[in-house]
Amino acid sequence: MIEQSIDMQSKTILKGLTEFLEAMEGDLEKKVFELETNRRCFEIMNRLVRIRESLAQYNEKNRLLFYVGLIGHFSSGKSSTINSLLDLWDKKEKRRVGLNPTDKNITLIATPSNIDSITPLTSEGRMSVRSYPLKHEFLEDVVLVDTPGSGDPKVFEEIVQDFLPICDVIFYLFSAANPLDRADLPVLNLLAEKLPFVPVRLVVTRTDEFA
The missing domain is CATH 3.40.50.300 (P-loop containing nucleotide triphosphate hydrolases)
Incomplete structure (x- = not known):
């Protein structure tokens, strides 16, 4: 039951994070948040991308293995x-x-x-x-x-x-x-x-x- 709850939460987080990162790909968003000029913002975005990849791997994992x-x-x-x-x-x-x-x-x-x-x-x-x-x-x-x-x-x-x-x-x-x-x-x-x-x-x- 707990594992099912965690799985649902991870899928919800993954969905929201994916939508956020896709929204940040626009030229206006990149300019407003200085994604291509501000090193700190760039590092945060990279970290979010890596978190998304890890969540995607977790959700793809075969629980029987x-x-x-x-x-x-x-x-x-x-x-x-x-x-x-x-x-x-x-x-x-x-x-x-x-x-x-x-x-x-x-x-x-x-x-x-x-x-x-x-x-x-x-x-x-x-x-x-x-x-x-x-x-x-x-x-x-x-x-x-x-x-x-x-x-x-x-x-x-x-x-x-x-x-x-x-x-x-x-x-x-x-x-x-x-x-x-x-x-x-x-x-x-x-x-x-x-x-x-x-x-x-x-x-x-x-x-x-x-x-």
Whole structure:
């Protein structure tokens, strides 16, 4: 009942926000509100656009699927964790490890039968969201959200604010070879501040290297 109420509220907010942003596209409105000359107004409009995109993603989300977000810095072990979880190490579908930290793609890993359900969430833009079909029993009701391992705080902020709100749980990964440090704190604080409604779990990877 509560979830239905939240869904209705989000759709109402999305509708109103969309109408407002469309109204602001007129030449007169842009001039009156200085949307093209005032930096502060420009930033606010950009933020509203991002909120609209996040709400649209939330409303497109298939409620029958459980979304698991994986986030962490470069070499935190996200790809290795996915390979182990889905038994991919000896298969052609295995996730490549050690990808360039400038990669900014978010990948939704789901079974082929669920790809159609998550297609509305995919997009191309400043941060591409792409689907990756993979047959595995673990993915029957689960979608893995693999995020880029960037060291850029702005990239993490985009990920947290623009996409991770659809997740049902978020796993923050860090390597046993490089424990939590000051670089992790801003991201963890951002998760706590922006997504207090999404459970966050810490996962230590590469522990086998110290066995």
